[in-house]
Amino acid sequence: MRLQRTGRKHEPYYRVVVAEKQAPVKGKYLTWIGHYNPAREVVEIDTKKALDWLSKGVTPSNRVARLLTKAGVKHKLVVVKTFRAKTSQELEAQRKAEEAKKIAKAEKKSENKEPESKAEAS
Numbered sequence: 001m002r003l004q005r006t007g008r009k010h011e012p013y014y015r016v017v018v019a020e021k022q023a024p025v026k027g028k029y030l031t032w033i034g035h036y037n038p039a040r041e042v043v044e045i046d047t048k049k050a051l052d053w054l055s056k057g058v059t060p061s062n063r064v065a066r067l068l069t070k071a072g073v074k075h076k077l078v079v080v081k082t083f084r085a086k087t088s089q090e091l092e093a094q095r096k097a098e099e100a101k102k103i104a105k106a107e108k109k110s111e112n113k114e115p116e117s118k119a120e121a122s
Contacts, residue, residue, distance in 0.1 A: 001033070001053060001054075001058050001059070001060035001061065002016075002019060002025075002060070002061045002063075003015070003016060003017075003036065003061065003063055003064060004017045004019075004026065004029065005025075011039065012039070013037055014035060014036040014038070015035050015036075016032070016050075016067065017031065017032050017033065018030045018053050018058055031049065033045060033050050034046055034049075034050070034067075043067050043070055043071055044071075045067065045068065045071040045073065047071060047072065047073050051073060051075060054073075054075040054077050054078065055075075057077075058077070059077055060077065062080065065079060066080050
């Protein structure tokens with residue numbers, strides 16, 4: 001379940017469609033279950049069709065999941081993902097961990113090369 005953009009330039013209008021995952025964004029879709037106008041914040045979704053497709057195992061995109069919750073559709077597959085920006089402390093810790101991995105990898109390589117040089121000297 002995803003949005004398919006229609007409308008003019010600078011006037012977006014979206015259809016809520018059920019499509020195959022590999023289908024192109026503006027390609028064919030299985031069925032049309034509603035529409036969304038972000039300029040007027042109008043959401044119209046056929047809840048019966050939406051619940052029918054959700055019961056068949058269709059997973060909605062994050063934006064469609066938000067629209068479904070706004071329309072009052074409740075189902076276990078309607079999960080709104082929240083994205084959180086990392087703090088500067090988390091970024092610093094991640095950078096230090098990556099540097100430590102690089103150093104450990106370099107030390108491991110140098111240890112592997114030392115026995116070969118000793119064998120050649122003998």
